[in-house]
Amino acid sequence: FQPAEEGQRIRAVPGEGQDVPVWILGSSLYGAQLAAMLGLPYAFASHFAPAELDHALDVYRSRFQPSEQLDKPHVMLGLNVFAAPTDAEARLLFTSLQQAFVNLRTGRAGRLPPPVENYDRDLDPMAKTMLGQALSCAVVGSPETVRQGLDAFVRRTGADELMVTAQMFDHAARVRSFEILAEAHKSLSQAA
Template sequence: MNSLSETAFSVLDLCPIVEGGTAVDAFRNGLDLARHAERLGYHRYWVAEHHNIPGVASAATAVVIGHVAAGTSRIRVGAGGIMLPNHAPLVIAEQFGTLASLFPGRIDLGVGRAPGGDQRTARALRRYFEEVDAFPKDVQELQAYFQPATPGRFVHAIPGEGLDVPIWILGSSDFGARLAAQLGLPYAFASHFAPDHLFDAVAAYRESFVPSATLAEPKVMIGVNAFLADTDEEAVRLFSSHRQAIVNLVRGRPGLLPPPIDDVDSRCTPEERAAVDRMTRVSLVGSPSTILGPLRSLFNAVRPDEIIFSGHVFDHAARIHSYELLMQARRSG
């Protein structure tokens, strides 16, 4: 079993658009973050699909992945994830088959069950949902498109067919955990924003895992928020941008990522503060020495194979430094 210092660290990015910035800035900064992550030894750089959220630029997820993969050379690049209810599985197979052809051995495809937006946005995406949850069927259809051609198959993903594109199941409950276990696929839990069922879901996945041609043993990744700085006070201040963004989301008024402030808690109600605290419970905020103990405790409690870190810091240089400090803490693990 891996120690913390041997456990893969990865980066999750939503390409945040900050107040006073643009999507162009977000994409430029995302690529720069991926290049730094590659240099620092991070294993993956993933972007997530969200729609109709002003502060998130990664809606066209496959396009962003291609941009980042073209600007890096070694780090794995992928989706964390594609919200499969929004898409025909064939389209995703073709997109990621194209990416895997352009960047062999470097592309990951994480898929989730949520729409990544509200119902009006889902309808605008031109998807028509069945009464019965179609996600398991869609995942299996997606898997089939990546298999080698067989007699009797009349629809082919070109490119995509016969390519080894790793599929991850993403989730925040035991539904995705049990599906990943049943299909013998790796599982990533979204504890960075929905931590309530972390331990139950990971336990369910490991207990019910069925080995497959893809995976012989369970493989678990967990999401963690990380806001590191040279001092605890500065890290708390950096974290305030993310807390403000969640408050705005709770209020139904998502916006651009705001600059940090010192009195974020005074600007929300006790109920809003409780919601933010619950959603961000799995967060590391502080200097490397401060976060090392909580990081070790989380690692020992879950024993993940990989940890993917999300850190929506307003200032780009401070975000890069946060990821540098995080890797410094890992070496001390």
């Protein structure tokens, strides 16, 4: 993304001369090692691969080598946030993502399914365990639950930035979830 030089065979179009920051996105320790070695910011996909989150953060921060782009480690973490007026409504909305993960991991990938009441009640123990692991980086609940969950996640991980996702079946509910999240973030920022 630097300005083109005489005889350069590859050019970034668009982007040339824009000085676009380069990030390493990872869901394993390899990305953490690479980002640390190159002195680049690191984004970790904890929203779907949280098993190595803590280890990856430790590797990245302990091995970080300053670079032209960055003088100290900078981390962005993926986080599922399902916010609604009540905890119960948020948990219901969350069942779409839970179903999608079970479907994906059992070879039945497809469109995001609609929410299902009491989805986890009849789920087999293996599926429950898988969901508990794969979706452990999720904040699901009412505005206050979301505020507390965000605060706890950032305090625990030391994240500099969050990359938030919400795979909700209903678009209006997703928009409302992001509005609740924005208010929660605002209240945390004001309290800091």
